[in-house]
Amino acid sequence: MPVAQLDPLAASIFSFLAIASLLLAFVMLGSRWLNNYLYAFAGESWMIAALSAMVGYYGGFPELYLIALLTALFRGLLLPYLIWRIIKRLDVAREIHEILEPSSTLVAGAASVIFALIVSYHIGESLGVSGNVVVLALTIMLAMKLIGFLMLTARHEALSQILGLLVLENGIFLGAQLLVPGMPTLIEIVILFDLLVVVACFGVLVRYLVAHVGSTSSLDLNRLVG
C-alpha cells in the first residue's frame, strides 16, 4: 500500500486506532488487577481487528477483511476467554508484590515510547517517509514491544507474563497491518492459530505451576540458579 499517499481521513482513522491500542497497553501497565489486563487486551485486539478492516478498505486489500474477522474472533474473543478461564482457576486477582510500582512503570513506558519514536523517526528519515503513518506504525510497533518486555520484567504473576507476551505479539501484528498489508494471508492465519496453541500451552503450564510448584509467581521460581 502506498501509505505515503493516503487520503487524510484514512490516515487519521489509522492513527486513531493505532494510538488507542497503545493507550490500552498503558492501561495494562498502570493497573495491578488481572481482570483489567484482560479487558485491556481484549479491547486492544478489537482495535487491531478494526484497523485490519480499515486498511483492507482504504488500501484495497480485500483479504484483510478475513484477517480482521479472524483477529476479532481469535484475539478478541477466544484468547480472552481462554485467559479468563486461567484467571478463574487461580486464586489471585491482582499483583501482590510489585517489583515496580504501577506509577513508575507508566513513566518507564512513556520513556520507551519516546525511544521508539526516535528510532522510527531515524528509520523513516532514511526511507524518506518521515512524519506520516509509517513512522507512527513503526513507533507503536516498537513501543508495544518495549511495553510488553516491561510487563514481563516488572510483573511476576504468571498471567501478567502471558499477557506481556500477547502484547508483544499484538504490537507486531498491529504494525504489520499498516506496514505490510500485502503480507501473504496464509502466514497471518498460521500466526493467529499459533497464538491459540501458545495460550493453550500456557494454560496447561499454569495448572502444572499450581500443582507442582504451589505458586504462580515468578518470585517463587528460584530453585534453579548458577
Next chain:
Amino acid sequence: MPGTLLLILLLAPALAVVACLLVRATRAGEIVNLLASIVVFAAAVALVIASAYGPRHYLADYVVVDMTGAWVILCTGVVYLLASIHSIGYMRLVGEDARLWIFYALFSGFTFTILLSAVMNNAGLYWIAIELTTLVSTFLVGFERGAESIEAAWKYIIIISAGISLALLGTILFYWCGSFVLGPTYQMTWDTLRAAAPKMNPALASLSFLLILVGYGTKVGLAPMHTWLPDAHSESPAPISAMLSGALLNSAMLGIVRYLPVVQGAQNERLARETLVAFGVVSLVVGALFIVRQRGIKRLMAYSSVEHMGVVALGFGFGGPLGVAGALYHMLNHSLNKSLMFFGAGNVMRSYGSKEIRDIRGVWTRFPVAGALWLAGAVGITGAPPFGLFLSELVILRAGFERGYAWSVYATALLLIVIFIGFLNHFRSMYFEADATPNAAAPAISRWCVAPMWLALAPLVVFGLWWPDALWDHFVAAAQALGTAP
C-alpha cells in the same frame, strides 16, 4: 529422489506420533520411536548426499532441501537415533512408566518440528516451525513434573517466546524491506530476499537483522540471552537434554545463517558479522565463567553448549569457506559429543541419585567402561585431540585469522584453555576422589544406556583423525551456496 527422501524423513516421526497416541503403551512407544529414528537417520544421510546436486524446491516453493538445511537434518537425525536408544534404558529409571507413551509421542513430535524447520523455505513459516519446536519441547522439559522441572519449563517457554517474538518483528521488517523492491505481496523465500537485498534500505535491513539475531540467538542460547538454557537442559530427561543441545540449537542457528547472505547483500556485512562474532565471544566468556564454578553436573554440560554454540557463531560470523566449513563440521561433532556427555551425565545422575558434582565421586570404580567413555567424551568436548571438535575448532580459529578477526581468535583461544582446565577439573574430582558413601543400592545402568555412548564416540575419533575429502567439498559447496565468496 530427494522428494521421496524428504517425505520419508518427515513421515517417519509424524507416523510415530500417531502410533504412540493410538496404542498408548510404553513398550510399543519405545519400539515405534526407535524405528522412526532409524528411518530418520538413514533418510538424513541419503538427503545430505542428494543435496549435493543442488537445492530442490517443493510444494510451490514452500519447502527447500539445500546443503546447509540437509546438514542440520543430519545432525538432528544423529542425535535422534542416539537419544532414542538411550531413552529406552534411561526412561525406565525415571519411574513414570504409565505416562511414557506420552513422552515418546512428544519426543517424535519434537523431532518432527525440528526437521520441519530445517526445510522451510519461507521465512515466516520457518519462524512458526521454530515456535512449534518450543511448544512441544516445553512439555518434554517439564516431563518429570517435579517443582524444578516445571520451573525450568516455565522459564523456557517465557524466555523463548519473548525472544522469538523479536525474531518475528525482524521477519516482518525484512518483509517490509523487500516490499519496497518487490511490491506489497510476494513470497518471502530465502532466495527472493537475497535477490532483493542489494536494493534494500541498509539502515532498515540492519535493524531487522539485529532483531533476528537477538531473537533466534535466544533460541540458539547465545549469551546474554542464554538464561533459559542451563535450566531447561539440566531439568529435562537426559535424552531430551541431548536433543535440545545437539538438534534444537542447530536448527535455530540455521535461521541466522540463512539471513546472513541477505544482510550481506544489503551492504551491511561487516556490522552483521561483527555482531555475530561478538555474541560468540560473549557466549564463550559466560560459558567459561560458569563452567569453572559449576556445581550441577548437567548444568556443566549446558554451559558447555552455550560455549560451543558460541564457537559455531564465530565460525559463521567469520564466514568464508573455512569459517562455514568449520562451523558446519563443529555442529555435527558437537551434536555427537554433547549427546555422549548428556547420556553419561544422565547415567551417573541416576546411579548416584544426585545432580550435584560434589555427590558424584569414584565414577571410575562404579563404571569402569561407561566411565571411560564419558571421560573420553569430556576430553573431546573441551576441544582436545584426537576428537572431532579439536579439528573443527582449529579450522574456525584459522578462518578468524584469515578474515581479519585476530582479536577474537586470541580471546577464543584463551577462553578455550580456561574451559579445558575448568571442565576437566570437575572430572578429576568425580573420577579420582574417593567415594564417600559407596552404596550398593544404586539402580543398574542398562546396556541401552551405554550403547549410544559407544556409537557417539566412534565417529568422533574418526572425525578427529580424518576429515573426509567428500565432507570438505560438501562444506565448500555449502559455503558457496550461502554466498560467501572464497
